[in-house]
Amino acid sequence: MSQSAYAIGHQQPDTDTIISAIALARLKQATGSDVVAARAGELNPETEFVLERWDVASPTLLEDATDAELLLVDHNEYSQTVTGAREATISQVIDHHRIGDVTTGDPISFRAEPVGSTATILTRLYDEAGVDIDAETAGLLLSGLLSDTVVLRSPTTTDTDREVAERLAEIAGVDYEDYGKELLAQKSKLGEKSPREMVLGDFKEYDIGDDVLGIGQIETVEPETVLEQRDAVIEAMDEVVAERGYAVLLVLVTDLLEEESTAFIAGDHTEAVGDALGATFTDREAFLPGVMSRKKQVVPPVEDALK
């Protein structure tokens, strides 16, 4: 039986994960490999806007990857992969997160770099393979880069990201500051979401020994929309902890303009998590000045504290 190979990002896909799957599939096709772009969940409004803006079809929804070949983008942890990934063959990894628990039986290409987006690494891979980046692909890559770095404002942003963003913007024919503002506006559309949807909208799990840590992040230019509903959000968090048994559940409400976050907490270890973040939780809430990156500023200290 012939099997398809899928370029696919994490569950709860964001823009960088979706456009990285598309860009990797295009690169593989350009170099003679038959790879299909796929996704492990529903598109968020920002990503829908991006695909419409550049007139690109959505990747295929892959519900179960059992026995498939997978090229993982923008993640490398089984807790974040598509269903069935443990029974799939992982043939490539491209990521900008911490090194997770994905293992393989054979040697493969695994490329992780501490840069602001997976799109940044993919741009390099096009260059290394000598494949031209057309305007549409540049627009997609730029969208992933600007989305993940909050228009180059996140502390995860490197000089490489800035250089790549300028170059992609030129190829795509857009001003990246203007285009970035359009993206941010999409990200902020929280109006119609329920508290539970806010908690689980952009959500990741991290295995820490036998415990699981869950962290949701709400990136917005209007944090008051969430903060006004804090009791309902915390109630939704308690429900999720009861259902899923997380040791700790954090939700970060990140103010994209002020570059700061408010954290809500559910589960155990409130004091230890507060200490790890250099903050004090009062009535389940703590203020985290300067914190914009879940990956870089929250996961490492909290993980250390819970080990």
Next chain:
Amino acid sequence: MSQSAYAIGHQQPDTDTIISAIALARLKQATGSDVVAARAGELNPETEFVLERWDVASPTLLEDATDAELLLVDHNEYSQTVTGAREATISQVIDHHRIGDVTTGDPISFRAEPVGSTATILTRLYDEAGVDIDAETAGLLLSGLLSDTVVLRSPTTTDTDREVAERLAEIAGVDYEDYGKELLAQKSKLGEKSPREMVLGDFKEYDIGDDVLGIGQIETVEPETVLEQRDAVIEAMDEVVAERGYAVLLVLVTDLLEEESTAFIAGDHTEAVGDALGATFTDREAFLPGVMSRKKQVVPPVEDALK
């Protein structure tokens, strides 16, 4: 307290692991980072020959890496790392083996490629960083590449390895076939080794669920030196299994000229391992035509069979 950062390869170091540590430390120094080349065990005779040939000092022996910063080369599995690596901070990985169980809290640079040697990848990293490769460094990198690929004869050899070998040989000012033969002759100096030293000389462990698989490899141009002592070698293997509790212990006697191996087995699962390798063990011994690579031809099928 100021901590040193160490570029370090696997236990039971071979030439590719030692020269990769040296080459990475030199690259880091050239780009302004203070990294020391280190090793996790004693040098083998081939590697001693290489360091003498290119007049380079041996890397520092690191006995315990607790609390250190480590840049791992030529491996990415805790079962193969220096003592204390789980309590160290791993800040970079460069490897050409399967993806193992090393994880990190922060995003790092992790570069694995399915090529014949870690030296091949390091050559690319020099190019990407715009750092010139001098004759001495080229000689070291070439030694790692030729050693790991059995002078470009191993099935792990790729076109990239061939191109890189030619280029490094030119910079180093040697004929790589002639130089490769000198290396092979060093590798084959088995004369004075005890059966136990033969089993554990070039030895790796692989975690498979709760079980551990051990595989030793004796690469030689004179396999009869080992095969004549088969009963003593198998007795040494049984002792090692009793001491360390391996589920399976394999020793491959690889004939570098005929490009074939003879395998000895100890522990359990003899029939399953034989099936996985497409061979039959008779009196603990099986012939494996065409098998030269532990990593590519033996580990993946045996691991699958034991899962």
